[in-house]
Structures are given as C-alpha cells and as structure tokens.
Amino acid sequence: MSSRLPNPLISLLVIIVWALSPLPSTLAQVEKRPHIQIRGIYGGAPTQLLKQNKQLPELGVNAIFMGSGSLTEERIAQLKKQGAQVFAEFNTMHVANYLKDHPDAAPIGVDGNICPAPQGWQGICPTHPDYRKYRMDEFRRVLKEHKIDGIWLDYHHSHASWERAIPDMPDTCFCERCLKQFQKDANVSLPRAPTSKLSQLLLGKQKAAWVQWRCDVFTDWVREFRSIIDETRPEALLGTFHCPWSNTDFNGALKNKLAIDLKAQANYIDVFSIMPYHARFNHPQDPAWISRQTAWLGNHLDIKGAPGERLKIWPIVQLSDWGETVPVEQVHSVLDHGTRLPATGVMVFRWGSLHPQTDKVAAMIDYYRKIKP
Numbered sequence: 001m002s003s004r005l006p007n008p009l010i011s012l013l014v015i016i017v018w019a020l021s022p023l024p025s026t027l028a029q030v031e032k033r034p035h036i037q038i039r040g041i042y043g044g045a046p047t048q049l050l051k052q053n054k055q056l057p058e059l060g061v062n063a064i065f066m067g068s069g070s071l072t073e074e075r076i077a078q079l080k081k082q083g084a085q086v087f088a089e090f091n092t093m094h095v096a097n098y099l100k101d102h103p104d105a106a107p108i109g110v111d112g113n114i115c116p117a118p119q120g121w122q123g124i125c126p127t128h129p130d131y132r133k134y135r136m137d138e139f140r141r142v143l144k145e146h147k148i149d150g151i152w153l154d155y156h157h158s159h160a161s162w163e164r165a166i167p168d169m170p171d172t173c174f175c176e177r178c179l180k181q182f183q184k185d186a187n188v189s190l191p192r193a194p195t196s197k198l199s200q201l202l203l204g205k206q207k208a209a210w211v212q213w214r215c216d217v218f219t220d221w222v223r224e225f226r227s228i229i230d231e232t233r234p235e236a237l238l239g240t241f242h243c244p245w246s247n248t249d250f251n252g253a254l255k256n257k258l259a260i261d262l263k264a265q266a267n268y269i270d271v272f273s274i275m276p277y278h279a280r281f282n283h284p285q286d287p288a289w290i291s292r293q294t295a296w297l298g299n300h301l302d303i304k305g306a307p308g309e310r311l312k313i314w315p316i317v318q319l320s321d322w323g324e325t326v327p328v329e330q331v332h333s334v335l336d337h338g339t340r341l342p343a344t345g346v347m348v349f350r351w352g353s354l355h356p357q358t359d360k361v362a363a364m365i366d367y368y369r370k371i372k373p
C-alpha cells in the first residue's frame with residue numbers, strides 16, 4: 001500500500017510518536033556504572049531462571065550470596081562455570097537452637113533475668129566461651145570445605161530486633177560472666193549489688209566504658225573470624241551485613257545498643273554490606289535514603305570507591321516485599337541509589353521471595369545488563 005506522504009515526513013512522524021510515547025520504567029535510561037564490580041543476588045542461586053536455560057552473564061548477574069548451610073560443591077561449580085563469584089552468609093550471634101542445650105548462653109536483661117527475644121530475634125551472650133568456639137569451628141569448616149570467594153557475617157550484633165521501622169533493642173547482657181569480664185578488661189570494680197542495681201550503674205555513670213567494652217567484645221569476634229580466613233582461605237573476602245544507620249541515628253544505637261563499632265571492625269573486614277532496606281525501614285517513598293546512608297558510611301570509614309582501595313562498600317538493597325511492598329516502578333531507582341559511589345558492588349534482597357514477582361525480576365535484569373561494562 002502506497003502512502004501519499006513523502007518519506008522524510010513519515011520518518012519524522014515516526015520519531016515524534018516514538019519520542020512522545022512513555023517508556024515503561026524497565027526500559028528507562030540507565031547511567032553506566034563502571035565502578036560497580038559486583039551485581040549480585042542474595043538468597044541463593046536463581047534456579048528458576050537457570051532451569052529455563054538462562055545463563056548468569058545474560059542476566060547481568062556475576063555474584064551469588066547464599067546461606068553457608070546451602071553450599072554444595074555441585075552448586076558452587078555450576079555458578080562458577082557461569083562466571084559468578086560465590087559468597088557465603090554466616091550466622092554469628094543468632095543460632096537460637098543453641099540455647100536448648102545451653103540455657104546459660106541466653107542474654108540477661110537489666111533486671112537480672114533472661115531477656116526475651118524481641119520479636120523472635122534471639123541473640124546470644126557474646127562472652128559465652130563455648131558458643132564462641134562453636135561458631136568459630138563452624139566458620140573454619142565452611143571455609144575449609146568450600147571454594148567460596150568470601151564469607152559474610154550476619155546478625156553480628158547484640159540481642160535486638162532492629163530490622164523494622166521501630167526497632168526493639170533491650171539492654172543486655174548483664175550475666176555474671178559478662179560483668180566479670182567487663183571489670184577485668186576495663187579495669188573497673190563494681191560494687192556488690194543486685195544485677196538490677198549494677199545495670200543502672202552501667203547504663204548511667206559507667207556507660208561510656210560499658211558501651212566501648214561491649215563493642216570491643218564484638219570486634220574481637222571479627223578479629224578471630226579474620227584470623228581463621230587468613231589460616232584457611234586467605235584469598236576469600238570477609239564481609240558483613242550490617243545495620244545501615246549512622247552513628248547518630250536512634251540516639252547512637254549502632255554502638256550503644258547493637259555494639260557495632262564500624263571503625264574498629266574495619267581493621268578486619270574487607271567489604272561492608274550496609275543493609276538499607278528502604279521500604280522495610282520506614283522510607284518506602286524515598287529510595288534516595290539508600291545512597292545517603294551509603295555516602296555516610298563512606299565518609300565515616302573514608303571509603304571513596306576508588307580502584308585498589310582495601311575497604312569496599314557493597315550495599316544489599318530491598319527489592320522483595322518485606323513489611324512494605326516495593327513496586328516494580330521503583331526497581332530502577334533502588335538500584336540506581338544502591339550503585340552510586342562509594343559503593344562498588346550491589347546485591348538484591350532476596351531471591352526466595354523475589355523470584356515469583358517476575359516483573360521485578362525482569363526490571364532487575366534489565367538494570368544489571370545495562371550497567372554491565
């Protein structure tokens with residue numbers, strides 16, 4: 001069928017129609033991110049996609065983070081064959097089952113009684129020697145047995161439920177062992193008094209020394225984890241999934257409540273995987289919160305995202321619905337903020353609940369493919 005319109009005019013009309021039609025968000029313009037080396041998925045291999053004969057490189061994915069209990073030689077080999085790095089997640093202070101046979105490892109509250117788990121997030125007393133040995137032995141086993149590219153600490157903080165809009169962070173652990181250890185390490189002697197009185201003193205007059213001692217205990221765990229990596233698989237990275245707050249958010253809870261001293265831990269950690277789950281943590285309409293928290297962390301630890309830097313920031317960002325939903329229209333924005341410097345890698349939370357939401361998976365793949373160098 002011939003047209004009466006001259007060809008150049010048709011071309012012009014086509015261009016105008018194309019320019020005016022709204023692009024679906026999944027096809028929106030994406031800035032290149034040459035500094036991003038890791039485009040990861042957290043929560044295991046995307047088997048649902050691999051079964052469709054899709055290969056990780058065509059999905060733009062080059063890193064898989066999975067629970068250390070799900071590692072198998074076959075799985076690691078399959079992922080590595082597709083060019084992906086494999087990282088294990090390691091539960092440090094949250095093996096709740098341990099308390100069944102070792103009730104003396106339960107964190108003790110300000111009143112001297114066992115402190116119930118806030119919203120089920122059970123922590124463990126950080127000075128329980130057998131629990132510590134149990135975790136260190138397991139850490140060593142995972143590194144010895146599996147050819148992984150790194151291992152990430154998870155729940156490395158005190159007994160608390162902070163992964164929510166309003167955190168619940170009881171003061172612990174005032175067990176006799178912790179009180180004794182504090183007095184020895186901090187060179188402090190506490191009066192003979194009931195725990196309820198001593199906890200008042202430690203959260204009052206002695207607070208600075210108490211808070212720093214608790215942070216130092218948790219940092220010392222990280223020192224030992226590092227030494228195990230150095231002995232068993234020195235090429236592997238040590239990462240940590242950690243609370244995304246600044247040191248002033250929630251009245252300094254990062255140190256005061258959670259016992260996380262980022263600067264001290266930076267002596268042993270290679271990669272900080274800050275967890276800015278914007279929707280879950282009360283910023284559902286504000287994905288820019290992700291890059292603000294990452295920028296704060298970079299400033300705090302003097303990480304710029306430059307090539308060759310020892311310390312790295314690879315945020316884990318929320319795409320799956322948890323608490324609040326993450327709409328498909330937000331996927332690009334979340335990944336945009338998650339991949340801004342000083343970040344040099346990113347991963348998405350979390351495959352198990354994300355994979356049935358195929359529109360969001362498609363948007364993630366689209367973004368990853370576009371930023372792939």
Ligand SMILES: [Zn+2]
Nearest residue numbers: 125173175178
């Ligand atoms: Zn204790």
